[in-house]
Amino acid sequence: MEAEKILEVKDLHVAFRFQDKYYDAVDGVDFTLKRNEIFAIVGESGCGKSTIVNSIVGLHDKNFTRVSGEIIYDNANIANYSEEEFNKIRGRHIGFIFQDPLASLNPLHKIGKQIEEPLIYHTDLDKNQREERVLELLNQVGINNPKRVVNQFPHELSGGMRQRVLIAIALSCKPNIIIADEPTTALDVTIQAQILDLLTDLQKEIDAGIILITHDLGVVAQMADRVAVMYAGQFVEVANAEELFDNPLHPYTRSLLQSIPQSDSLGKDLHVIRGMVPSLRNLPRKGCRFAPRIQWIPESEHEENPELREVSKGHFVRCTCWKNFHFEDEGGN
Amino acid sequence: MSFLEIKDLKVHYPIRGGFFHTIQDYTYAVDGVDLSIDEGKTYGLIGESGSGKTTIGKTIVGLEKPTSGKILYNGQTVNSKRARKKLGYNKEVQMIFQDVFSSLDPRKKVIDIIAEPLRNYENLTKEEERKKVLELLNIVGMPGDSLYKYPHEFSGGQRQRIGIARAIALNPKLIVADEPVSALDLSVQAQVLNYLKKIQKEFNLSYLFISHDLGVVKHMCDYIYIMHRGRFVEAGTREDIYNNPIHIYTRRLIAAIPEIDVKNKEKYYMIRKKVEEEYNNYSSLFYDEDGKVFDLIQISDTHYVAIKDKEALKNVENNIA
Structure with missing residues (x-):
């Protein structure tokens, strides 16, 4: 059975402006993401892999970037959505896990509040339901004492724990797509293995497609279903993981x-x-x-x-x- | 013959607090390690962040003061600045840093960066100095015209090579390489590792290679120390560590390496789960009640493991290995 396509990217170009000229950092990229699939994009720094995913969730500054081509999600081209339109998708339909968990959490707010935030914006759960959901999420990402963690601040947690919290935030509204941009690069090997295993386990439960950005071919081999290798703004090879490493x-x-x-x-x-x-x-x-x-x-x-x-x-x-x-x-x- | 020996090294940092900013407690960054370094060999120091591996490296070059313990260079203590100066120790031990963007002065030209150690220790004329720097650049495979450029004009791999050139300028015996490739891309990493190996052969250098990347360490190192919570949990040759790991922490580290082997993905996943279980079940054999690592016990000519006692070792061999 052919899995459902949840995201389709067609001839995507993302150009950055230098001195009134635009240069394509992503130069004609096509791919589709299916439900329950981990699609990995590998490449060295500067090849444009993060640029692709940032344009999917509209994180580029419009004054300096030009996005052209199509990004089709739910039958609509979201490539040139306005900020308001993106706000409806981000967090709700597309979850994002960044590389540096400390930089992506607000140091002034408690963990519980930060996980609750997307629930306030995107769902009509009341306060008690939200609290319940937060605890449920923390359990789901393998945090043993969620009741304590909700009242802690990011600096009180270890790197691995913070990354788990980020994953919990990404999962909070049951998104269809999760984008993981180098989710384990800042972590130790043992923690990396834990987080990757957690993602694998979760993926079976949450029924979403994951776009995994990484430069580590080992991570790709252990995680991905399909892989795209990227060089200088273009995909140079796309294949199933097994095929890519074998041949x-x-x-x-x-x-x-x-x-x-x-x-x-x-x-x-x-x-x-x-x-x-x-x-x-x-x-x-x-x-x-x-x-x-x-x-x-x-x-x-x-x-x-x-x-x-x-x-x-x-x-x-x-x-x-x-x-x-x-x-x-x-x-x- | 080991020319550098470290005996029962401890580095403790005070934790201050309270009204008068008094010392409340200590962080036991390095808590009793022994290590010896032979000529022309590469030693790996592996551990997770915060395990104290960089502190050991810094203490060896003299950037950090040991709380207790000895560093012996050719049998003589080099704990104090004066002793290091007298024995010419600072010349013999150099360091390569992880972050290539902050370890080179952005206001200096390449020639000034590389010549700095030469100016400190050797009396060279301008011409001799230029020649020597060119020679060094040549060794690390950099073009001669980079002499009068600034660090920002180079890529990460090239900068790391400038760092290496600076480290080898005085023909040292030991280079402490603190995560020298972890900030670099794969293809660049390969290049830097190749140069490190080539230079080692040429100058009969020793490396103390600090890293958390077990793949790189396996490629580079002859003898490996695994560190956890400020102490060594296992030490042995490459074969000992990778083929016959005993300590649960080592086993966990090795299981965590993402292997490039798609077909056995499930198998590795199961192994990781199993090792994780062992880690939780057997930790009392490897750590005391306070979570401190036991002393090392010798189990073969080269292989040492930190374990409670011989009995525990047998237990472990029967149940895990």
């Missing part, structure tokens, strides 16, 4: 996987991707964007206007350079 095709994906320290890399040098990520303003807008970093691959292997093509069912790759790709030290055929 990575795009040179960028393959290089990334090679550069992770793994057990079989002992005593060997790690793979280094040559060159640097181009800055937004110097980004070549034509041709394969990864080409400058794999210069040993002849130009004829690349496409002039690389597109994301389906190479097997559900597996999309951009450009043709993957077909005859080899690492520099392997020698080619």
